[in-house]
Amino acid sequence: MRRKTIAILKMWIKKIRRGVQVMMHLKLPFLINDIPQFFVRSSSPPNYSSNFRENLLKNLLRFSVISNRHPGYDKTGDSSSNPAPQPVTVAKKPQTQNKLPTVELDHLNWLIIKWLLVSSLPTSTLSEKWLSNSFKFLNPSAEIWNGEKFQIVLREVFRSMQESVRLIIEQITSKVSLTLDFWTSYEQILYMSVTCQWIDEYWSFQKVLLDVCHVPSPCGGPEIYYVLSKVLRMYNLETRVLAITHDNSPNALHACRSLKGDMDEQKLTVFCYIPCSAQTLNSIINDGLRTTKSVILKIREFVLEMNSSLEMSEDFVQFTTAYQEGNWKFPIDASARWSGSYQMLDIARKASKSMETVIRKYEEQLGSRVLLSPAEKNVGNIMHKYLEPFYKTINNICTNKVLTIGMLLFFMDHISDTISACKDSRQTPEWLKTAAEDMHIKAQNYSDQVCNPFTYMTAILDPRIKVELVPEYLNLESYLDESRNHFIRNYSTSYFSSISYGSTQEPEEIDSFAEEIARKKRRASVGSATDELTQYLSEPPVPMPTDVMDWWKVNSSRYPRLSLMARDHLAVQSTAVMPEDIFSAKGDEADRQRFSMPMHDARALLCVRSWIKYGIKLRYKSREIDVDRIMELTAESGGRGFDRKQKL
Incomplete structure (x- = not known):
C-alpha cells in the first residue's frame, strides 16, 4: 500500500512538473514523510528564511493530507484477499470527513495567502486548475477559495493592516522623511511607492511602506503631486514631513516642488526635497561604461555560457588555479547592472589567460566571436583601473549601516574628484576623457541640486x-x-x-x-x-x-x-531605494516581481507583504491571523495523522 501511494504521488508530481509553468514560482523544496523531494526553483526573495518558506509549503500539502486521505488509501491489501475489513473502512471514512471543522479548511486558505505573499505571486496563480486538483487529490474535503475570493480577502487584509500602520505613524514623536520609488508594470501602469522613515526615541532607525499608488494618466508631475497629497492626508503627515527623496525623474521633481510651494505658502513646516544619490551615481557610471559596451557584451556572453555549462566552468576554475589568476565562484554575476558589468571587466583583467584558453578549447561551441582582440583587452584594462575607486565606493555605500546625507555627500565628493582627475590628466586617452567629461557634467548637476x-x-x-x-x-x-x-x-x-x-x-x-x-x-x-x-x-x-x-x-x-x-x-534618506537594488542583481528580482504584478493585486499584495516583513501582524477585519500558529497546529495534526496511518 505504501509503495502504491508513493507511486501515485510520483505520477502526479511528474504531471505537474511537466505541464505547468507556474510551478517555477515555487521557491523551495518540501517533504511529506516518504514523499520524494519535489525540487522547484531555488532562489528565494529577500528577508524570508528558507526554513520558513520550506515549512510553509510543507504544511500546505500536509494540511491537505491529514484531515482526509484519498479514497482507497486506507486499504492495507488487495480487496479480494481481505474482504471483511473493507465495509468498516468505507463506513468510517465519511464520518471523518463530516467531523472536519470548517475553520480548519479556512486555515489552508490562509496558508495559501501567506504563500502568495512571501513568494510575491498574483492571485491569478490560484486559477490554475492543477493546483486545486492537487489539493483535492490529497484531500477531497479541501475547499480552496477561487481567485475572486482570494482578491476580496486580500483587499480586506490590506485595509485592516493599513489601519495598524496609521496607528504606528500617529505615535511617532519626531519628524519623518519620505522616499518615492516609481516603476511601470506590464500593463503600462505607473506605480509610486511611498515609504516613511524616522528615528524612534531609542535611536533605532525605522521605516515602513505607507502605500503603493497607481499614478493616473498622463502620469505627469500634477498627477504625482495629487496622489502624494492623498497619502499625506491619509496618514496626517502634512505638517510632519521634513524631506522627500525622489528618484531624479522630472515628473517627481515637479511634484516635490509643488508640495514645497504649498508648505511654504501655508508656513506649515520646514521642507526640502533631495535627489536620489544612488540613481545619480548609477547614471554617472553608465555614461562611463558606454564606451566599453561592446567589450562587456562579449565577456558577458562568455560568462553566461560558463554559468550554463558545468564542464566549461570546471575547466575555467582549473585554468585560473594553474595560471594563478584568482579564485572564482560560480555562478558568476553576469547581470546588466553595475555589479555584473564590473565583474566582466574584472574577469578580463585578472583571468585573461584562462578566459582565452577556455574559449579556444570550446571554440566549436563558442566560436571566435567572444575572443577579445588586443585593442579590446587594452580598453577593458584601462576602464577597469579607472572604475576601481567607484567599485570600492559603491561597496561602502551598499554595506554602510546608516547611510546618512553627510556620508553620501562625502562619497560623492570622492567620486567627483576621481572624475576630475581623469578628465584633466594628459595621460588619459581621448575616448576616456570624453566619457569623463559627460560623467563630470552629471556629478556637477547633482552637487548643484544638493547645495543648500x-x-x-x-x-x-x-x-x-x-x-x-x-x-x-x-x-x-x-x-x-x-x-x-x-x-x-x-x-x-x-x-x-x-x-x-x-x-x-x-x-x-x-x-x-x-x-x-x-x-x-x-x-x-x-x-x-x-x-x-x-x-x-x-x-x-x-x-x-x-x-x-x-x-x-x-x-x-x-x-x-x-x-x-x-x-x-538623520532620518532623511540619501537614496530613494536601497543602494543594492540599484547596483546589484538583487534589484532584478524585485523588478521582475513588480513588472508582472496585475493592477488588481499590486497595491494590496505589495503593501501587505512589506508590512509583514516590518513585523505587523496579519489581520482580517478585527481578527489576527497567526499563520505561524496554524503551521504548528498543522504539523502536530499531521504527525498524529501519519502515526495513525502507520498503525493501520
Whole structure:
C-alpha cells in the first residue's frame, strides 16, 4: 500500500512538473514523510528564511493530507484477499470527513495567502486548475477559495493592516522623511511607492511602506503631486514631513516642488526635497561604461555560457588555479547592472589567460566571436583601473549601516574628484576623457541640486562628518549661520512657555509680567542652544566605523536639544531605494516581481507583504491571523495523522 501511494504521488508530481509553468514560482523544496523531494526553483526573495518558506509549503500539502486521505488509501491489501475489513473502512471514512471543522479548511486558505505573499505571486496563480486538483487529490474535503475570493480577502487584509500602520505613524514623536520609488508594470501602469522613515526615541532607525499608488494618466508631475497629497492626508503627515527623496525623474521633481510651494505658502513646516544619490551615481557610471559596451557584451556572453555549462566552468576554475589568476565562484554575476558589468571587466583583467584558453578549447561551441582582440583587452584594462575607486565606493555605500546625507555627500565628493582627475590628466586617452567629461557634467548637476542650507545642516549632524568633511562647495559660512538660526528657531525656544498663576492683577499686568519672564527664558535658551551647537562642532569628527545611532544615543544627554534636531534630520534618506537594488542583481528580482504584478493585486499584495516583513501582524477585519500558529497546529495534526496511518 505504501509503495502504491508513493507511486501515485510520483505520477502526479511528474504531471505537474511537466505541464505547468507556474510551478517555477515555487521557491523551495518540501517533504511529506516518504514523499520524494519535489525540487522547484531555488532562489528565494529577500528577508524570508528558507526554513520558513520550506515549512510553509510543507504544511500546505500536509494540511491537505491529514484531515482526509484519498479514497482507497486506507486499504492495507488487495480487496479480494481481505474482504471483511473493507465495509468498516468505507463506513468510517465519511464520518471523518463530516467531523472536519470548517475553520480548519479556512486555515489552508490562509496558508495559501501567506504563500502568495512571501513568494510575491498574483492571485491569478490560484486559477490554475492543477493546483486545486492537487489539493483535492490529497484531500477531497479541501475547499480552496477561487481567485475572486482570494482578491476580496486580500483587499480586506490590506485595509485592516493599513489601519495598524496609521496607528504606528500617529505615535511617532519626531519628524519623518519620505522616499518615492516609481516603476511601470506590464500593463503600462505607473506605480509610486511611498515609504516613511524616522528615528524612534531609542535611536533605532525605522521605516515602513505607507502605500503603493497607481499614478493616473498622463502620469505627469500634477498627477504625482495629487496622489502624494492623498497619502499625506491619509496618514496626517502634512505638517510632519521634513524631506522627500525622489528618484531624479522630472515628473517627481515637479511634484516635490509643488508640495514645497504649498508648505511654504501655508508656513506649515520646514521642507526640502533631495535627489536620489544612488540613481545619480548609477547614471554617472553608465555614461562611463558606454564606451566599453561592446567589450562587456562579449565577456558577458562568455560568462553566461560558463554559468550554463558545468564542464566549461570546471575547466575555467582549473585554468585560473594553474595560471594563478584568482579564485572564482560560480555562478558568476553576469547581470546588466553595475555589479555584473564590473565583474566582466574584472574577469578580463585578472583571468585573461584562462578566459582565452577556455574559449579556444570550446571554440566549436563558442566560436571566435567572444575572443577579445588586443585593442579590446587594452580598453577593458584601462576602464577597469579607472572604475576601481567607484567599485570600492559603491561597496561602502551598499554595506554602510546608516547611510546618512553627510556620508553620501562625502562619497560623492570622492567620486567627483576621481572624475576630475581623469578628465584633466594628459595621460588619459581621448575616448576616456570624453566619457569623463559627460560623467563630470552629471556629478556637477547633482552637487548643484544638493547645495543648500538644509543638506548642510543635515550633513554636519553626522558626528563622522561635521564641518571638517563637508564637501568644499557646500561648506559655506552662510550655511552655518542658517543652521544655527534653524536650530534656535525650531529646537530651543519652543521648549519654554510662559506660566500664569492665579492673581488679582489686571490682565495687562499679568501679560506684561509673563512676557518679561519669557524674554529672560528665551535669552537663556538661545545662549544654551548656541553653546550646544558650538561645543558639538568644536570637537573633531569621530572615526568612520562609529555607529551614528549609538553615538547620539550615548551623547544625547550632553546635547539634549541638538539631539532632537539630529533625530529629525538623520532620518532623511540619501537614496530613494536601497543602494543594492540599484547596483546589484538583487534589484532584478524585485523588478521582475513588480513588472508582472496585475493592477488588481499590486497595491494590496505589495503593501501587505512589506508590512509583514516590518513585523505587523496579519489581520482580517478585527481578527489576527497567526499563520505561524496554524503551521504548528498543522504539523502536530499531521504527525498524529501519519502515526495513525502507520498503525493501520
